[in-house]
Amino acid sequence: MNSLFIYIIDILGVISFAISGVLTARSKRMDVFGIYIIAFVTATGGGTLRDILIGNTPVGWMNNLTYVYLITGSVIFSLMFHKRLSYLRTSLFLFDTIGIGLYTMIGIQKGIEIGLHPVICVFIGTMTATFGGVIRDILCNEIPVIFRKEIYATACIVGGGAYFAFIQFPINQKIALLISGIIVITIRLFAVKFKLSIPSLYRESEPTE
Amino acid sequence: MNSLFIYIIDILGVISFAISGVLTARSKRMDVFGIYIIAFVTATGGGTLRDILIGNTPVGWMNNLTYVYLITGSVIFSLMFHKRLSYLRTSLFLFDTIGIGLYTMIGIQKGIEIGLHPVICVFIGTMTATFGGVIRDILCNEIPVIFRKEIYATACIVGGGAYFAFIQFPINQKIALLISGIIVITIRLFAVKFKLSIPSLYRESEPTE
């Protein structure tokens, strides 16, 4: 993949994740500091957890101020134009979706670099894409939404698996990454457009908790 | 301890922890992905936190696919035979109990290897045995059950202390580990059988929260 292309998607992904953090934190009536932390954690949490688990420290955002600036800007923007964010809903959803495609592939690359098994690399890719949202929900005292009902992590897992299937063949590695990222994005878009979800394990009558 | 013996107990322990994760996640009506993550975290969380804190990265399960396979198998089994799991309750409790005995001793060994003080080693052993369950409960939005009422961590602490008492004497180190592990298991079994718990700090009339 072209590195400028990756750079732009990374930026759009961070912005989308940060804004989703702001929206969740506002719904919990947090103050500005709390909102900032939640935005930061949502945008960087998946990559940070990955870096901690593989021993890549200091973790990524500590050596690259771009993330701090982007998140700070996103928080200020979201707080100033809070009422108009709904106009951006479709764009934000799109950036977020492209972002998880990218982050899955970035995570997989990091796993490959340190020689981990493909199955573990898919774990790491999925974690990179989804655990920012998991940590956001824990800090907001909610059961993580992706554990409950959405085809979100599933898209990352399928796309990650596809990558390792592709590279069995004599195919350019960058093209394999690109196609696999597009698979993640496509599954997620279809799932949302057609309201697909994993078949429920529970009968309607089964009591909760 | 015989390494085949350790291996078998480790496998049984992972399976028991994973199934306990499935049961907790189901009670929160999570989807298949959420159930899998909770099972994974319950089975590996204690050792993962230990590895992060002592700097043993990439963390253990990343270099050993056995855990992934065992947890995947346990999740599939638990979902297929959900209604019949209650027949296995006694076996699962026994595996879990033997598991915490083993994990306490594994954690202590890791601490000794990097030259930590015995008190810190007992901390690490107890963390290895119990923090999978703590992380499971946090992800499920519950106050960790072991903070509330059970003689569980206490058994690990007593057994861990016993190990460092034993090795003051001219005793074979493996035998010391074995006896200490059995102490953990025995305390836990007695506590459950006779419904023992640490004396409550609270009067009945004292209000909660």
Added chain:
Amino acid sequence: MNSLFIYIIDILGVISFAISGVLTARSKRMDVFGIYIIAFVTATGGGTLRDILIGNTPVGWMNNLTYVYLITGSVIFSLMFHKRLSYLRTSLFLFDTIGIGLYTMIGIQKGIEIGLHPVICVFIGTMTATFGGVIRDILCNEIPVIFRKEIYATACIVGGGAYFAFIQFPINQKIALLISGIIVITIRLFAVKFKLSIPSLYRESEPTE
């Protein structure tokens, strides 16, 4: 700063943080083990998270039993004299406040040592001072109190920024640290005394959650 002075403040800070953990854990009716863990995490959590993120492992408290002894003593003291702790409220608040001033500066120093950018150093300092309380609240199943309403982290951020402003001038580094720490403490004291808080983002009529 004089190292004996730092040592004494560190001790008083750990004690105050540990006691605040005991009080929170008691309010959740935890047993002795749960109370101990919450006290430990409140006192060490910020520094531990910092050490994990920058790769300083084994984390600090593993190589220094002083923390274990202080926390153990604080827990025993708090449980024995629970009813009289309210007499100590002012002292505890003062120690806690001096503690966050100190911990902010310790965290900043650690960041500087490994060559991180000032902005990231301020992040790390603030995290060192505040994340023990955040982890305490998560383990107690609460939305972290510092995300909600207090001028607490803000004081750390302002003091941390002041430090990097001071060292632009030909000023002794230790004096810069001391003054910046005092700024953190002063802001926090004023905020509590005059009930200052960050202006709310929310109208009274806006619904929660």
